[in-house]
Amino acid sequence: MALIKFLKPKNKLEEGGRTAAPVQRDAGEPEKTCPNCRKDIPLSRLWSNDLVCNCGYHFRMKARQRIRMIADEGSFREMYSNMKSDNPLNFPGYKEKIETVRTASGEVEAVVCGTATIGGQKCCLFVMEPYFMMGSMGTAVGEKITLLFEYAVQHRLPMVGFTVSGGARMQEGLLSLMQMAKTSAAVKRHSDAGLLYIAVLTDPTTGGVTASFAMEADITLAEPGAMVGFAGRRVIEQTTKKSLPKGFQRSEFVLEHGFIDSIVQRDKQKTYLTEILKMHDWRADL
Amino acid sequence: MKDTAYERVKLARNNKRPSGLDYIKNIFTGFYEFHGDRRYADDPAIVGGIARLGEMPVTVIAIEKGHTARERAFRNFGAPQPEGYRKALRLMKQAEKFGRPVICFIDTSGAYCGVGAEERGQGQAIAENLMEMSTLCVPIISILVGEGGSGGALALAVADRVWMLQNAVYSVISPEGCASILWKDAGQARTAAESLKLTAEDAKSLGVIEKILSEKDIGKKRFYNRIQDLLKEELEVLIKDIDLTQNRYERFRKIGVSAVNKE
Numbered sequence: 001m002a003l004i005k006f007l008k009p010k011n012k013l014e015e016g017g018r019t020a021a022p023v024q025r026d027a028g029e030p031e032k033t034c035p036n037c038r039k040d041i042p043l044s045r046l047w048s049n050d051l052v053c054n055c056g057y058h059f060r061m062k063a064r065q066r067i068r069m070i071a072d073e074g075s076f077r078e079m080y081s082n083m084k085s086d087n088p089l090n091f092p093g094y095k096e097k098i099e100t101v102r103t104a105s106g107e108v109e110a111v112v113c114g115t116a117t118i119g120g121q122k123c124c125l126f127v128m129e130p131y132f133m134m135g136s137m138g139t140a141v142g143e144k145i146t147l148l149f150e151y152a153v154q155h156r157l158p159m160v161g162f163t164v165s166g167g168a169r170m171q172e173g174l175l176s177l178m179q180m181a182k183t184s185a186a187v188k189r190h191s192d193a194g195l196l197y198i199a200v201l202t203d204p205t206t207g208g209v210t211a212s213f214a215m216e217a218d219i220t221l222a223e224p225g226a227m228v229g230f231a232g233r234r235v236i237e238q239t240t241k242k243s244l245p246k247g248f249q250r251s252e253f254v255l256e257h258g259f260i261d262s263i264v265q266r267d268k269q270k271t272y273l274t275e276i277l278k279m280h281d282w283r284a285d286l
Numbered sequence: 287m288k289d290t291a292y293e294r295v296k297l298a299r300n301n302k303r304p305s306g307l308d309y310i311k312n313i314f315t316g317f318y319e320f321h322g323d324r325r326y327a328d329d330p331a332i333v334g335g336i337a338r339l340g341e342m343p344v345t346v347i348a349i350e351k352g353h354t355a356r357e358r359a360f361r362n363f364g365a366p367q368p369e370g371y372r373k374a375l376r377l378m379k380q381a382e383k384f385g386r387p388v389i390c391f392i393d394t395s396g397a398y399c400g401v402g403a404e405e406r407g408q409g410q411a412i413a414e415n416l417m418e419m420s421t422l423c424v425p426i427i428s429i430l431v432g433e434g435g436s437g438g439a440l441a442l443a444v445a446d447r448v449w450m451l452q453n454a455v456y457s458v459i460s461p462e463g464c465a466s467i468l469w470k471d472a473g474q475a476r477t478a479a480e481s482l483k484l485t486a487e488d489a490k491s492l493g494v495i496e497k498i499l500s501e502k503d504i505g506k507k508r509f510y511n512r513i514q515d516l517l518k519e520e521l522e523v524l525i526k527d528i529d530l531t532q533n534r535y536e537r538f539r540k541i542g543v544s545a546v547n548k549e
Contacts, residue, residue: 088545089483093468139542146539168436168458170468173482174494175542177436177458181444182538184416189535192421208458210409211397211437216417230409230437231399235463239399249404259407 032059036225050266058223058266060203062105063112063129066162070270071116071125078114080147085109085140085172094171098133105131109140110165113148118160119274121281124152127162128209130202135165137209138172142179145213149186158196158277163214167207180212187216196280198273201228201251201260219276220260221269222251228260289453291479295461297453298432299395301358304505306348306391307333309431312510313517314339314346322373326406329370331362331398334377336386340518345381347374347442348391351432364433365398368411371441375415382424387521390428390442395460397438412441419444420538421531425524427517429499430454434484446524446534449497449516450486451504456494457484493541 031040036057046052050069051059061069067076084102087095102108110132116125126148128135135141145161152159168176190197199217204227211230214220222228229249237244247253251263264272289297297303310317314337321328334347351364358364374390381388397408419426428445434456450456459467461479466472483489486498499516503509527533 082548084547086545086547088542089481091481092477139545140547143543143546170459170464170482172542172545173458174456174484174489174492175545177440177456178494178538178541180437181416181420181440182541184413185420185444185535185538188417188420191417207409208437211412211441212416213413215407215410215413229404230397230412231404235399236401236404240401242401244401248401257405257407259410 052266056224056265058203058225060130060164062131063107063127063162066127067112067116067125069266070118070127070160070162070273072118072120075117076114076125077116078112079151080113080144081108083109083140083144085138085169087171088139088175089171089173091171091173097171101133105129107132109144110135110137110169111141111144113144115151115157118270118277121158121274121277123158123160123277124148125160128164130164133166133169134204135163135209136167136169136176137165137179137183138169138176139179141169142176142182145183146179146186149183149190152195153190153193156193156195158198158280159190160198160200160273160277161213161217162200162202163205163209164202165205165207165209165214167209177208180208183213184216187213191216191218196277198276200264200269200273202226204228206230206232215259221262221264221272222254222260224251224263224265226251228254290476291455291482291485292461292476294453294485295433295455295475295479298455301351301353303393303432305353306350306364306393306431308505309391309429309510309513310337310346310348312507313514314344317346320377323369323376325369325372327367327369329362329367329373330360331364331366331394332370332374334374339387339389339514339521342518342521343384343386344521345377345386345388346391347377347388349394349439349442351393362398364394365396366394366438366441367398367400367403368406368408371397371411371415374442375418378419378422378426382422385424387425387427387524388422388445389517390426390445392428392430392434392439392442393432393454394435394438395433396435397441412437415441416444420535423531425521425527425530426534427520427524429513430456430495435460444534444538446527446530446537447497447520448495449499450489450495451499452486452501454486455484456486456489457482 037055317337426445461475465474
């Protein structure tokens with residue numbers, strides 16, 4: 001219960017969110033309870049609203065749904081879709097676990113990469129998948145992201161990346177850890193080539209992904225209420241034996257501490273990204 | 287007889303092992319410690335400055351755990367704050383400006399997990415080091431001398447050569463943390479240690495490190511002299527490398543590639 005209370009990104013969201021319309025209850029229509037306002041929302045309404053509750057709470061979103069929301073219709077060309085992690089360390093239980101996740105999620109890995117246009121602006125796009133081992137980064141995720149940054153350098157394209165991750169994937173051990181260095185080096189090359197990288201941090205972005213490509217963008221955005229941090233709450237509580245401040249590690253808190261540029265609601269993201277991409281592409285019009 | 291992985295972890299954590307400062311004092315001469323990240327504070331968990339390796343001026347950076355209870359509390363048990371990583375980066379940039387090689391000694395259970403560390407951007411500090419070290423134009427050699435705890439260790443190990451002492455460990459997560467997350471039982475740390483492949487031999491066979499350093503005569507003059515000779519020898523090679531940053535990029539670029547299934 002206490003945990004659910006903490007997970008509640010209250011106040012700011014409620015103030016800034018849209019006014020809640022009275023929920024129409026159709027008998028039999030499936031509903032989902034919003035962890036923020038505790039109201040039941042019909043799934044159909046959630047879907048038509050990009051998985052945002054009336055109170056402003058942003059539910060987690062599957063990578064492909066997000067791509068449909070952000071990329072221009074039919075513009076997304078997926079790349080590296082065949083790449084997946086095996087079990088390089090023969091980690092106990094990993095093979096079974098990843099096979100189960102693959103069947104359940106319909107994805108083979110925790111990130112979807114490709115090129116797309118956003119508001120007509122061509123870019124590389126990666127979106128991490130919360131329903132695949134919580135977007136954890138193993139060798140395949142690291143390789144796909146690195147390849148995409150290298151492709152972007154080669155074709156002089158800006159990068160837009162949506163992060164969601166529990167961090168480096170434990171089951172691939174040191175190899176996962178090294179993906180942090182590898183992706184960071186690729187981001188650096190992209191940056192040194194004078195190219196734009198916009199990261200959008202979504203709930204939750206933590207651990208080794210926060211400590212690498214999530215925090216290396218030129219412009220870092222976040223969704224309202226997203227948990228953004230390095231260490232997990234439980235670990236911090238255990239280490240410090242202190243209770244955590246209100247709103248700790250929520251995107252509003254991280255913004256206040258100066259580590260992200262802006263919080264952008266889901267329905268505003270496409271326009272926001274389009275404008276920013278255009279402002280970095282003005283020479284093309286000359 | 288070969289020790290189990292978890293015994294290695296315990297050895298790596300033993301506070302009687304030489305600490306970061308012991309390596310600095312015994313391998314180099316004329317060490318001048320430089321403090322502070324110029325942004326917020328000085329983090330005692332990371333010690334850095336300039337010294338001579340033989341004749342050659344180098345920048346040395348070490349994570350320091352301390353030996354006595356008092357030292358360990360002062361050094362925050364070798365768990366750096368964001369300021370530690372920012373100080374390290376500042377000193378590396380300084381090294382780059384003056385063409386000095388950088389040598390890092392790593393011994394940490396991990397970057398500190400605290401409220402203040404999060405407020406001041408622990409993740410961002412590590413990320414920035416990974417990015418900047420990847421293109422630093424001077425040679426970097428990093429040696430894991432005890433615990434190599436995840437991102438907190440990697441933030442000083444994006445190097446041209448990464449070496450490990452034979453009983454050092456290098457891991458994405460502590461065996462206890464791994465066991466409690468995966469099996470909800472920290473008591474399974476032994477199994478986790480085995481599975482994580484965190485010993486020096488594992489790291490070498492995974493292509494993560496170049497060299498395993500023998501611990502024969504550890505803490506004695508001969509031990510430090512041996513490391514000094516290896517550093518000098520390797521720097522001779524690296525100083526002449528005209529494709530230094532390209533090679534460093536490729537060093538990390540290839541790690542894990544063969545583990546990816548592309549069928």
